[in-house]
Amino acid sequence: MLKIAVFGAGTWGIALARLLAAHGRDVTVWSAIPAELKALATTRRHPNLPGMELPAAMHYTADIAEACTGRDILVFAVPSPFVRATAKKAAPHIPQGQLIVDVAKGVEDKTLFTMSEVIEDELAKQKRTARVVALSGPTHAEEVARDMPTLIVAASAQEDAAKAVQKAFSTPTFRVYTNDDRRGTELGGAVKNVIALAVGIALGLGYGDNAKAALITRGNAELARLGLAMGCKPETFAGLSGMGDLIVTCTSMHSRNLHAGMLLGRGKTAEEAKAEVGQVVEGINALPAACRLAKKYKVDMPIVQSVDAILHGRLAAGNALAALMGRDLKRE
Incomplete structure (x- = not known):
């Protein structure tokens, strides 16, 4: 069973976490806000995704070291202004060569880096390397949460990484394509x-x-x-x-x-x-x-x-x- 950690408990992160958990992945959600995690675990609902019930098997943690340990894939789903801080906090605990998926959409104002480039930059500062794949497309969380048909792209110059993400995220209602133009995709x-x-x-x-x-x-x-x-x-x-x-x-x-x-x-x-x-x-x-x-x-x-x-x-x-x-x- 694939073990996946999702960083971020917003609408997109939770919609993806539910999708993955509902299709047999072992999913842990990390957030820097313990009260947010407690509410998700207790109610199995997200306030911005009405009608969606979270699988009982989903896990939650505010410990980023725990979230990074033993995972096949790490998913960055925090809002774009928080991607760098999250990467910096996670970097000491991320194994070399880790497969990372970025679903945050944005360009950092100071550096003009895309979010995948921000993650790579922060990891490099701590002498870490990773295979970072951008996952992007026309994907409103509200529809993914209801298992409505959705198509998306996994983008990376490393074909094996893009294909690994394609396989991990594809379901009967969530079809993943690949391409090698990560910057254009982001x-x-x-x-x-x-x-x-x-x-x-x-x-x-x-x-x-x-x-x-x-x-x-x-x-x-x-x-x-x-x-x-x-x-x-x-x-x-x-x-x-x-x-x-x-x-x-x-x-x-x-x-x-x-x-x-x-x-x-x-x-x-x-x-x-x-x-x-x-x-x-x-x-x-x-x-x-x-x-x-x-x-x-x-x-x-x-x-x-x-x-x-x-x-x-x-x-x-x-x-x-x-x-x-x-x-x-x-x-x-």
């Missing part, structure tokens, strides 16, 4: 959240499906331009972790980033929007790094830059689409 998972904010802003302003479709497709063009400038593969952005993740995040009622964007379009501040959503809004976290990447690689990303201008008060939400529509005419 970039799609981070930047799509910013585009979802833009779509939400448009909807909050009362715009319709035409504007939504335009922002999704032109947003994907921005993502692909950035990815190509960073050495990623173009096909990645037409796949599950690119266009697939972008579509679901920009259209789903489950999307926190879409919801936050709608609140921004209705005049809320970023802090007010985050408070009303009540969960992590990764698009707001990813926005500074996305803007810095665009500048570093000299890539034109007008939608991303418009969202940044709105959040920082340089542009009124109601004027943003007019500014985009008024750009110089050009070939698609």
